[in-house]
Amino acid sequence: MAKLRDTLQRIQGNLDESMGVRNQEMRPTLSPVAKTKDVGRRALRSFGTLDIEKLIPDPEQPRAVFSNEELEQLANSIREKGQLQPIRVRWSEELATWIIISGERRYRASKQAGLQSVNCQFVDGTLSKSEVLQQQLIENLLREDLKPVEEAKAFDQLRGMTGWNSKQLAEAIRVTRSKVTRSLALLRLPDQIRQQVEDGKLSAKAAYELSKLSSDDQILAAFNSLDRSGDYSAAKAQNQVKQRRGKSTPSKTRxxxxxxxxxxxxxxxxxxxxxxxxxxxxxxxxxxxxxxxxxxxxxxx
Known part of the structure; x- marks a missing residue:
């Protein structure tokens, strides 16, 4: 009797289906909805296109100043030729958005050019702060985008994160050791002198010469002499340093x-x-x- 009941149920199901009656939903199962971080990514997962509003600059990016004139020039180029190089980005779980590793100037110029979306290179995996900073430094140094004091602060920040000395830092970011030491010397200057470097009034070379003096008072006095003469050259700064080095009080050598x-x-x-x-x-x-x-x-x- 049980077998007969099972047979009748199977026949009834076939009969109902032949008449267009279905007891179960027969729609195909669709793939899951894409995660937020996967929207815009292509089959080649390292590259894709993102809505420009879904990107944010890195607040710890060593470069803080962008020339309006240079941005306008790049924006005009993007309007004419499009975006030629992707922006490198990393995903932030904390912010649930993409953060720019390198290419903030391209990002700003693209927004200025009116682009709604930009081409991106996606960097997967977790990057430490020092790894991100290292990549940003190399990018900016190769493009010579950092101003002298920005560069010095970035060197110092990376050195503090990693515990590297000047030699290790230079090897890691592929620059000469002398570049690192000369750059870090700017941080020994009084704030007033560093501001002159940031404003472009005093060159990094001249500022480096002044950093050789042993006290802030000597450095400020030397700069004031340069200011009065109107000659801010490295050679003039070097002469001021030579004059003042002879005026220091002798101290016991230890x-x-x-x-x-x-x-x-x-x-x-x-x-x-x-x-x-x-x-x-x-x-x-x-x-x-x-x-x-x-x-x-x-x-x-």
Missing amino acids: TKLTFASEHGIKVVVSASKQCNYEQVEEALSIALAEVRHRLDNNTQL
Whole structure:
């Protein structure tokens, strides 16, 4: 009897279906709705197009100043030729949006050009703050987009995050060690002098020369002399440093090291305080950067 009942049920189902009656929903099952982070991505997941309003600049981007004139030039180019290079972005779970790693200038110019969407390169995986900063630094340095003080602050921030010394930092971001040491020297300047560098009144080279003076008062006095003369060149700054170095009060030497070459040349490192070898290495790298600078400018002994 049970078998007969099962057979009748199967027959009844076939009969109902032949008459157009269906007891179950037969619509095809659709794929799940895309996650927010996947909207706009193509089959090649590393690249895609995003609504420009779904992007935000990185608040910790080392570059803080953008030239209005340069942005307008790039915006005009984008209007004429389109966006030629994608913007590199990373996903933020915390903000549920995409954050720009590199290409903020392209992003700003694209908005200025009236683009509704932009081409992006998606960086998957979790990046540490130091990794993001390192990528941004390399991008900006290769394009020479950072102003001197911005660059110095970025170097210092990256060094603080990683614990690197100047040599390790230079190797990591593929620049010369002298570039790092000369840049970091700007942070030793009084705020007033750094502002002159940021405003473009004092060149980074001239500011580096002033950083060799031992006190803020000497640095400010030297700058005031440059200001009165109207000559802000690195050579003039170098002369001011030479004049004032002779006026410093002699102090007792607590560190003195002598390094001799096979050619009979001696290099002496002395300081009024006790130093470690890392500080000595830093001083020697700054001295080497100065020697290279003088060679570049054909300075004679």
